Amino acid sequence: MFTFRIFANRTSSQHLNKALRQCSVLKGCNSQIRKIHTTRQCNRLASSKLQELQSEFNLQIKMEKDEEYPFDDFEDQVLTSPDFFEVKNMVTLHDLFDARVHFGHKSGCRNEYMTDYLFGSRLEVDIFDLDQTLPLLHDALNFMAHIAYRKGVILFLSRNLQNMHLIEQTAKQCGEYSHCRKWQENLFTNSVRHYRSEIRIPDLCVIFNTKDTTVEQHQVVSESAKLCIPTIGIVDSDCDPRLITFPIPGNDDTPATVQLYCRLFKQAILKGKAARAKAEKEKNDVKN
Numbered sequence: 321m322f323t324f325r326i327f328a329n330r331t332s333s334q335h336l337n338k339a340l341r342q343c344s345v346l347k348g349c350n351s352q353i354r355k356i357h358t359t360r361q362c363n364r365l366a367s368s369k370l371q372e373l374q375s376e377f378n379l380q381i382k383m384e385k386d387e388e389y390p391f392d393d394f395e396d397q398v399l400t401s402p403d404f405f406e407v408k409n410m411v412t413l414h415d416l417f418d419a420r421v422h423f424g425h426k427s428g429c430r431n432e433y434m435t436d437y438l439f440g441s442r443l444e445v446d447i448f449d450l451d452q453t454l455p456l457l458h459d460a461l462n463f464m465a466h467i468a469y470r471k472g473v474i475l476f477l478s479r480n481l482q483n484m485h486l487i488e489q490t491a492k493q494c495g496e497y498s499h500c501r502k503w504q505e506n507l508f509t510n511s512v513r514h515y516r517s518e519i520r521i522p523d524l525c526v527i528f529n530t531k532d533t534t535v536e537q538h539q540v541v542s543e544s545a546k547l548c549i550p551t552i553g554i555v556d557s558d559c560d561p562r563l564i565t566f567p568i569p570g571n572d573d574t575p576a577t578v579q580l581y582c583r584l585f586k587q588a589i590l591k592g593k594a595a596r597a598k599a600e601k602e603k604n605d606v607k608n
Contacts, residue, residue, distance in 0.1 A: 398469060398595070405469075405591045407461040411584055413454050419580040421570040422448045424557030434557050437569035446557040453569050460552045460566040461588040464524065467550075468494075468592030472523030475499060476585075477540055480529050483578040487528060490582040494589040497522070503532065508543040526585060527553040529572050530564065554581065 398404045416422065424430075424438065424446030439449040467474060476491040476498040478484060484500040491498035504514060511519055525544050530553045532538045537560060544551045545563045553564035554572040561567035571577040 398466070403458075403462060405462065405465040405588065405595065407465060407588055407591070408458050410461065410587055411454070411457065411580075413450055415580065416450050416453060416457075416570070419571075419577045420574050421453060421577050421580070422450050423571045423574065424448055429558040431558050431560055433560055433562055434555065434569065437555075437561075438557065448557070448569050448571075456566065457568050457570075457584070460568055461584060463550070463566060464526070464552060464585060465588045465592035465595075467524045468589040469596045471596065473497065473520060474524045474526060474589065475522035476526045476528070477503075477538065478528035479503075479532050479538065480573055480578075482573070483528065483575060486575075486578060486582055490586050494586050495593070496589065503539045505539065506543070508540070508547055508549070521547065522549060525549055525551045527551060527564070528578060528581065530555055530559045530561075 422439070424434075427441045427444050427446055430438075430446055434446075437448060437452055439447045441447060464474065474491075474494070474496040476487050476496065478487045478498075478500050479502075488498045488500055507514055508521055511521065525540060527538060527540060530538055530541055541551065541553070541563050543549075550565040551563075552566045553559075553561070553568065555561040555564060555567045555569055556572045559572075561569070
């Protein structure tokens with residue numbers, strides 16, 4: 321984080337305060353001590369704005385790197401690193417193969433939009449291309465860790481009765497939420513009617529089964545898309561991936577596969593929360 325220290329005479333003080341309030345990037349200015357705190361991304365923009373005001377109000381401006389705010393530097397580091405939480409080390413191609421992620425449904429049930437994710441078919445059963453599934457899974461885990469790091473609400477969803485208990489237990493262990501029962505219509509889009517008050521909707525929906533029945537898509541997919549809620553979805557060969565933000569092509573109903581997904585999702589969430597707790601602890605230690 322950076323601090324701009326501004327020195328102005330009394331005659332220009334009133335006009336300076338008005339000019340600072342009009343600059344959106346400088347809204348964090350404290351008019352009493354004349355300090356402006358900016359992150360690394362806003363540093364250049366704030367510097368250019370202050371230079372425009374410097375000659376007009378006869379200011380003396382000094383920029384210092386503020387060592388008292390390592391928490392914001394840590395947030396900058398999280399955003400600039402492509403794999404800050406090291407999710408790529410959590411799962412390999414061999415792990416996906418052992419968990420039978422590559423098995424799809426019968427070729428006759430194939431969705432036309434899933435063709436690009438398939439390696440081929442064997443005995444009329446679709447086979448996923450795990451070389452495509454692995455990087456998509458890494459992207460989903462990385463996004464999930466970032467949501468957990470920023471204290472977002474994550475909702476696990478499934479309609480598979482066989483794996484319902486495992487998914488609910490995983491969400492509970494992560495300190496998150498799950499919904500494995502029948503989905504009421506417009507539960508997101510008309511939440512005030514259902515809950516009688518305004519509620520906070522999830523920041524991320526993790527859908528283990530994007531189909532509610534054999535032929536119908538889960539309603540949460542369309543409702544999340546309408547409200548711009550990001551989704552992570554396990555899309556089997558008979559699913560439609562178009563409305564899923566982070567589709568993960570693979571088997572969505574085998575117990576061994578679901579156990580792998582639950583383990584990975586749990587690790588990603590706990591990694592994000594642990595990094596957040598560490599950063600907040602460092603910030604409190606510096607203040608104290």
